[in-house]
Amino acid sequence: MLSLAHIKKSFGKTEVLKDVSLSIKKGEVVVILGPSGSGKTTLLRCVDFLEKADSGTMTISGTTVDLHRAKRSEILDVRKKVAFVFQCYGLFRNKTALGNVALGLTVSRKMPKEEALKKSKEMLDWVMLSDKYDSYPSQLSGGQQQRVGIARAAVLNPDIILFDEPTSALDPELIGETLQVIKRVAKTGITMVVVTHEMQFAKEIASQVIFMEDGYIVEEGTADEVFSSPKESRTKQFLSRVLPPEYNL
Amino acid sequence: MNDFLSVSRMITAFPKLLASLSVTFEIVAIAILVGLFLGIFIAIIRMFRIPVLNQVMTVYISFMRGTPLIIQLYLVYYGLPMLVYNLFGVDINGWNKLFFIITAYALNEAAFLGEIIRGAILAVPELQTEAGYSTGMTYFQTFIHVVFPQAIRIAIPSFSTDLIGLFQGTSLAFLLGAVDVIGKARIVGNNSGHVLDTYVDAAIIFIVISVLLEFIFHKIQKRGDVVYGKLQN
Numbered sequence: 001m002l003s004l005a006h007i008k009k010s011f012g013k014t015e016v017l018k019d020v021s022l023s024i025k026k027g028e029v030v031v032i033l034g035p036s037g038s039g040k041t042t043l044l045r046c047v048d049f050l051e052k053a054d055s056g057t058m059t060i061s062g063t064t065v066d067l068h069r070a071k072r073s074e075i076l077d078v079r080k081k082v083a084f085v086f087q088c089y090g091l092f093r094n095k096t097a098l099g100n101v102a103l104g105l106t107v108s109r110k111m112p113k114e115e116a117l118k119k120s121k122e123m124l125d126w127v128m129l130s131d132k133y134d135s136y137p138s139q140l141s142g143g144q145q146q147r148v149g150i151a152r153a154a155v156l157n158p159d160i161i162l163f164d165e166p167t168s169a170l171d172p173e174l175i176g177e178t179l180q181v182i183k184r185v186a187k188t189g190i191t192m193v194v195v196t197h198e199m200q201f202a203k204e205i206a207s208q209v210i211f212m213e214d215g216y217i218v219e220e221g222t223a224d225e226v227f228s229s230p231k232e233s234r235t236k237q238f239l240s241r242v243l244p245p246e247y248n249l
Numbered sequence: 250m251n252d253f254l255s256v257s258r259m260i261t262a263f264p265k266l267l268a269s270l271s272v273t274f275e276i277v278a279i280a281i282l283v284g285l286f287l288g289i290f291i292a293i294i295r296m297f298r299i300p301v302l303n304q305v306m307t308v309y310i311s312f313m314r315g316t317p318l319i320i321q322l323y324l325v326y327y328g329l330p331m332l333v334y335n336l337f338g339v340d341i342n343g344w345n346k347l348f349f350i351i352t353a354y355a356l357n358e359a360a361f362l363g364e365i366i367r368g369a370i371l372a373v374p375e376l377q378t379e380a381g382y383s384t385g386m387t388y389f390q391t392f393i394h395v396v397f398p399q400a401i402r403i404a405i406p407s408f409s410t411d412l413i414g415l416f417q418g419t420s421l422a423f424l425l426g427a428v429d430v431i432g433k434a435r436i437v438g439n440n441s442g443h444v445l446d447t448y449v450d451a452a453i454i455f456i457v458i459s460v461l462l463e464f465i466f467h468k469i470q471k472r473g474d475v476v477y478g479k480l481q482n
Binding site: 048049050076079080082083084086088090091092093094095103104107108109152153156 | 376377379380381382383384385386387390394395398399402
């Protein structure tokens with residue numbers, strides 16, 4: 001349903017993605033692990049054209065686009081299939097929670113306002129924010145903001161949702177509620193790619209795990225394979241540092 | 250020396266000056282509206298670095314910000330009729346003085362407001378635009394629904410400073426013969442031989458209105474904080 005081929009991306013002289021290819025099946029929950037600076041976030045951003053890759057192609061729901069030379073209409077088309085959850089939430093500061101969720105529906109999906117508001121309210125209820133429809137982002141806690149961010153992504157009914165370290169900006173107390181909502185999203189069967197440093201969560205949610213380092217995919221496999229018997233020494237080393245000791249790699 | 254300032258003379262002159270306030274307001278209102286309109290174009294030209302126009306606007310802004318207002322007033326007053334005559338063969342020398350005065354202030358405002366608007370748009374974090382893209386909106390849709398409303402909020406304090414500055418700045422218009430508050434103060438003062446009275450009157454009018462404007466904008470700002478939520482983070 002989503003496949004990436006030979007993606008390369010440099011920022012100035014720094015090569016962030018060196019040659020990344022991967023393929024994701026419908027309904028999979030892919031967790032990308034790896035140390036900071038390994039290119040995880042850049043990879044996600046390239047998929048949604050928030051960053052323009054230097055080269056590479058992507059096939060999404062049957063359509064193939066060149067990540068470097070995509071036309072504006074192709075980019076818009078991809079963005080309608082992909083939703084993104086940002087590390088720092090990125091809620092529209094001039095819109096209420098309800099306005100944030102509904103804006104994409106009314107403006108980009110051209111849905112009638114009534115219907116959009118109804119759907120958005122349902123979605124906010126679903127992320128447990130029924131009492132926050134009219135709150136502005138500044139009046140919400142980090143965890144609440146991120147749940148609005150998730151609702152905003154999920155309401156668009158995309159083919160795939162990309163989560164870019166969705167809990168990294170949250171304090172420990174608020175991480176739980178956010179992870180709970182992400183798990184809920186995963187249970188709906190939607191295809192997801194999640195970049196995260198929350199190992200326990202990754203283990204629970206992932207069907208596939210990708211380990212990235214230094215602009216390459218070092219290892220990929222099912223969650224079980226990668227977590228309990230990683231093949232590559234670098235993956236082992238990384239996991240032994242971040243997983244609780246009982247894993248005993 | 251006891252005739253230095255007379256409250257009774259000040260009180261008599263006051264209504265006459267107040268009557269001329271409409272001229273001051275006319276200059277301010279039209280200059281700010283035209284300035285805003287042109288300023289939005291200047292901001293867009295500068296933000297998207299539209300070739301040629303961008304360079305022209307950069308020079309234009311440097312000129313407007315780098316020369317005294319009085320020179321700009323004279324340039325428009327004496328220069329514009331010549332320019333129009335040479336280009337179109339139309340003689341506009343006889344037109345109302347206020348036309349030239351307002352044009353000069355509007356052109357000056359365009360430069361300053363253009364920079365205020367540009368700065369405010371640039372002050373909206375990139376993440377807001379990216380979030381717009383991620384929900385499938387185009388650049389234009391994101392700009393209209395997300396970036397521009399936030400930019401307006403950001404621009405309000407600078408805009409209010411600019412507006413009050415313009416209001417004070419209109420006091421130069423009398424040099425071209427406008428009978429605004431200052432012009433009237435001069436005429437009434439000269440006739441009675443007591444210019445100080447009328448200038449103090451004018452000072453009171455300016456101070457009261459400036460404080461009032463500041464108060465109003467403060468209220469708008471506060472209201473925005475309640476309605477929109479504070480725009481931090």
